[in-house]
Amino acid sequence: MIPVLIIVSFAVFSIIHLIPGDPAEIMAGSNATEAQVAALRHQYGLDQPILVQYIIWLKNVVTGNLGNSLINDFPINTLILQRVPATIELALAAAIIGTIIALPLGIIAALRPGSIVDFVTTLFSALSFAVPSFWLAILLILFFSLYLKWLPPSGRPVFSEQPVEHIKSLIMPAFTLGVAMAAKLTRYLRSSMLDVLNQDYTRTARAKGLGERLVVIRHVLRNSLIPVITVFGLQIGDLLSGAIIVESIFAWPGVGRLTIQAIGWRDYSILQASVMFIVVAFLIVNLLTDLAYGLIDPRIRYS
Amino acid sequence: MTELDLSKRNGAGDVQQIDRPDSLIMLALRSFAHHRSGMVGLLIILLMAGVALFAPVLAPYDPLEMHAEDRFQPPSLSYPMGTDEFGRDILSRIIYGSRIAFGVGITSVGIATMIGVTTGLIAGYAEGMFDAVIMRFFDAVLAFPAILLAIIILAVLGPGSFNAILAIAIVNIPTFARLARANVLVEKNKDYVDAAKAIGSKPVRIVFRNIFPNTVSTILVLITVSVASAVLLESALSFLGLGTPLPAPSWGSMLSIGRGYLYMAPWYGIFPGLAIASLVMGFYLLGDGLRDALDPRRR
Numbered sequence: 001m002i003p004v005l006i007i008v009s010f011a012v013f014s015i016i017h018l019i020p021g022d023p024a025e026i027m028a029g030s031n032a033t034e035a036q037v038a039a040l041r042h043q044y045g046l047d048q049p050i051l052v053q054y055i056i057w058l059k060n061v062v063t064g065n066l067g068n069s070l071i072n073d074f075p076i077n078t079l080i081l082q083r084v085p086a087t088i089e090l091a092l093a094a095a096i097i098g099t100i101i102a103l104p105l106g107i108i109a110a111l112r113p114g115s116i117v118d119f120v121t122t123l124f125s126a127l128s129f130a131v132p133s134f135w136l137a138i139l140l141i142l143f144f145s146l147y148l149k150w151l152p153p154s155g156r157p158v159f160s161e162q163p164v165e166h167i168k169s170l171i172m173p174a175f176t177l178g179v180a181m182a183a184k185l186t187r188y189l190r191s192s193m194l195d196v197l198n199q200d201y202t203r204t205a206r207a208k209g210l211g212e213r214l215v216v217i218r219h220v221l222r223n224s225l226i227p228v229i230t231v232f233g234l235q236i237g238d239l240l241s242g243a244i245i246v247e248s249i250f251a252w253p254g255v256g257r258l259t260i261q262a263i264g265w266r267d268y269s270i271l272q273a274s275v276m277f278i279v280v281a282f283l284i285v286n287l288l289t290d291l292a293y294g295l296i297d298p299r300i301r302y303s
Numbered sequence: 304m305t306e307l308d309l310s311k312r313n314g315a316g317d318v319q320q321i322d323r324p325d326s327l328i329m330l331a332l333r334s335f336a337h338h339r340s341g342m343v344g345l346l347i348i349l350l351m352a353g354v355a356l357f358a359p360v361l362a363p364y365d366p367l368e369m370h371a372e373d374r375f376q377p378p379s380l381s382y383p384m385g386t387d388e389f390g391r392d393i394l395s396r397i398i399y400g401s402r403i404a405f406g407v408g409i410t411s412v413g414i415a416t417m418i419g420v421t422t423g424l425i426a427g428y429a430e431g432m433f434d435a436v437i438m439r440f441f442d443a444v445l446a447f448p449a450i451l452l453a454i455i456i457l458a459v460l461g462p463g464s465f466n467a468i469l470a471i472a473i474v475n476i477p478t479f480a481r482l483a484r485a486n487v488l489v490e491k492n493k494d495y496v497d498a499a500k501a502i503g504s505k506p507v508r509i510v511f512r513n514i515f516p517n518t519v520s521t522i523l524v525l526i527t528v529s530v531a532s533a534v535l536l537e538s539a540l541s542f543l544g545l546g547t548p549l550p551a552p553s554w555g556s557m558l559s560i561g562r563g564y565l566y567m568a569p570w571y572g573i574f575p576g577l578a579i580a581s582l583v584m585g586f587y588l589l590g591d592g593l594r595d596a597l598d599p600r601r602r
Contacts (some may be wrong), residue, residue: 007443018459115395132535133541134555135576138562142569153565188398241448245539249562256501262541271458278451 005283009061013277016266037154045072057272064229066273071265076273081254085278087254090177091239092249093170097178098185098235106189107221108128110197128183133242136178137249138229144172170292173250177242181235188231192224199223205260226296233289242280331520334596341592347585355401362395366464375568385570388560393571396552397578402580404554407464407546408533412469416526419471419479420515426480426508427487439486441477449474453536454495457545471533482525486518520597524590533588538579554579 024041025032032040040057043055060067066076111119121282148228151172157165196202197220205219206212244256251257260270335341344580354361363383369389378385384394426434444452456470490496491514499509540546549556554575561571 003439004443004446007439008446012455097371126584126587127580129531129587132538132542132555132579132583134539134562135558135572135579138558138565138576141562143566144573146566146569170602237448241450244454245543248543259454263454263545271455275451275455280449282448283446283507285578294415 008279008283009058011275012031012272012279013057014050017050017053020026023190055100061276067269069267070269071267072199076270079270080226080273081257083253083255083258083274085245086252087240087256089170089245090173090252090254091236093174093183093302094177094239095232095236097174098181099232101178101182102189105162106186107193107216109186109190110193110224111216113194118190121190125183125187128180133176133180134245134249136179137172137246138174140172156252160251171254173246173252176246176250177239177246181239181244183217184231184235185201185228189224189228193220196224197219230289231294233292236285236289240278240281313540314555329457331596338592340588340594341596343536344536344585344588344590344592347581348589351401351582351585352405354398355405356401357585358398362398364392364395366396366399367392368392373441375564375571377568378570382572386556387568387569387571393574395559396557397554397575399555400557400578401582402551403464403547403551404534404537404579407468407471407537408530411468411477411533411537412526412529414468415475415529416480416522419476420483420522421563422476423483423514424510425478426485426513427484428491428506435486441480441490444473444477447545449532450539452565453540454456454545457540462545462548464547465468467537467540470540471536474536477527478529479522482521486521487514488519520593522543524594524597526592527586527590531583531590534579534583534586566570 024037024046038047045053048056057067064077066080068075069079078131093253105117105121105124108115112118117175141153144151150164150168152169153172154169156169159166164289202215204218205215210219240256243252243254244259246252247254247257255277259274259278261272264275317485338501368391370386370392373382373386373390376390377388382392382394384392385394388394422437426437445453450556453467453470453474456473457466460466460469476504487510496509496513499513504513536548538553538558540553541553542559544556544559545556547553557575557580558572561575565572
């Protein structure tokens with residue numbers, strides 16, 4: 001993971017340095033003299049060779065200093081820390097919604113192949129692939145905010161001041177993200193359960209007279225969840241990138257929205273930090289998934 | 304599906320003449336023709352391709368023509384899908400938008416296929432240093448979520464159709480390279496490759512003339528699915544204002560603007576999304592059908 005991180009961090013660092021426009025000139029404003037621009041460039045180390053700039057930046061990042069905004073000098077640490085809770089809250093809520101939808105659908109679809117539930121599951125996963133999240137979001141806003149007037153179309157009120165409003169504003173973004181996750185989880189759970197249902201140990205469990213419920217819950221479901229865990233981990237990564245669009249639509253003040261805002265502001269130090277945050281979170285989740293795999297399935301052990 | 308009647312062949316003495324077995328392509332085609340959802344997908348794509356091709360004939364209005372007096376008209380006989388904030392006909396814009404969706408989707412995946420498959424084939428056949436370096440590089444690319452990588456590339460290159468095509472192509476290259484490489488690793492140990500070597504074929508010829516044709520079917524499936532996600536990605540990028548620039552009628556940017564007028568013009572937020580979902584669904588179903596038809600184990 002460390003080599004990938006180094007390559008990725010250098011990629012993020014250098015790609016963003018290719019963005020057209022001299023940040024020193026942007027900071028200095030249009031009336032600045034050449035000397036003032038040069039002074040700023042020196043102050044922020046922008047006149048150093050790119051490799052030196054990278055090493056300085058990496059050292060700062062590792063020690064937890066993400067630098068300051070190029071536009072208003074605001075410390076980026078604070079900015080990211082303000083935004084992270086919103087993104088984590090959204091991702092968690094989406095994961096919970098996704099799991100709540102996927103578990104029963106996947107189990108029933110596997111136990112009754114060819115049934116209506118099975119057909120609905122297939123249709124659901126095809127639709128969730130084809131319907132873009134931003135369109136689903138618009139449809140939800142149309143129905144629940146404009147037509148029924150039940151939920152706010154955007155924003156995130158402070159929880160301690162307006163707890164009910166806060167939860168209400170979480171529902172639509174979390175559902176938008178959670179549905180895509182549910183579709184994939186359902187499909188994997190279904191095929192994984194069908195696999196386990198045909199295993200010898202399932203037949204043994206039935207043969208020794210266990211009730212169907214016990215067979216399904218203790219033997220089939222537990223074993224079929226193992227491959228699903230991997231998919232779950234990958235889906236958490238997808239949630240993080242899906243959050244970029246969903247947060248932008250619902251004006252949800254998380255890291256994803258910050259990324260898009262930073263592009264608009266042409267503030268590449270913020271862009272760098274937020275992209276780095278998303279990619280590192282993505283890699284860490286993947287690593288945790290691998291480790292969880294070993295914990296759940298004793299047959300897999302990492303040396 | 305061909306069914307060889309074994310009883311006749313094994314019957315004592317009177318071996319009947321057996322029909323010449325169908326070619327694999329015919330088998331696949333026939334199997335695909337029986338794949339209901341695959342055919343539905345093909346039908347959707349053909350229909351929408353026809354719309355894109357004959358857009359000037361089919362569209363009732365010019366997609367850029369503004370009718371100031373008809374702003375935000377709800378769907379009616381004269382404007383079947385209503386009008387937008389400049390009084391432009393949304394149906395005509397969606398019809399012309401299909402050209403952007405097909406154009407960007409097919410071009411970007413085409414570029415990704417050419418570059419990805421070529422590097423994957425060479426890396427898999429050559430192995431060694433070239434393989435290690437190029438595949439580690441692709442691993443790093445895959446460490447980025449696709450949408451994030453495309454956004455960064457567009458932030459660097461600047462928004463625009465051509466740059467969006469490039470960004471979507473770059474995002475897709477590693478997947479094609481991985482698949483092609485995996486195929487070569489399986490195929491290169493087969494007897495026909497040894498035979499080709501024995502008659503003195505050069506590596507380039509072996510890779511592209513002997514091995515490549517045997518891997519086409521899996522690549523074809525990946526192409527269809529990738530076009531589906533490319534159409535989605537283009538509309539997402541345009542939605543974020545990074546893809547096809549206005550006033551071109553990209554479905555994504557139409558939704559992005561329509562979102563601001565949902566209260567006045569709900570239809571503005573509905574029809575362009577319907578177009579995206581239909582086209583993506585078409586390629587998704589086609590990919591599904593092709594996978595089943597081309598995989599002998601599933602036939």
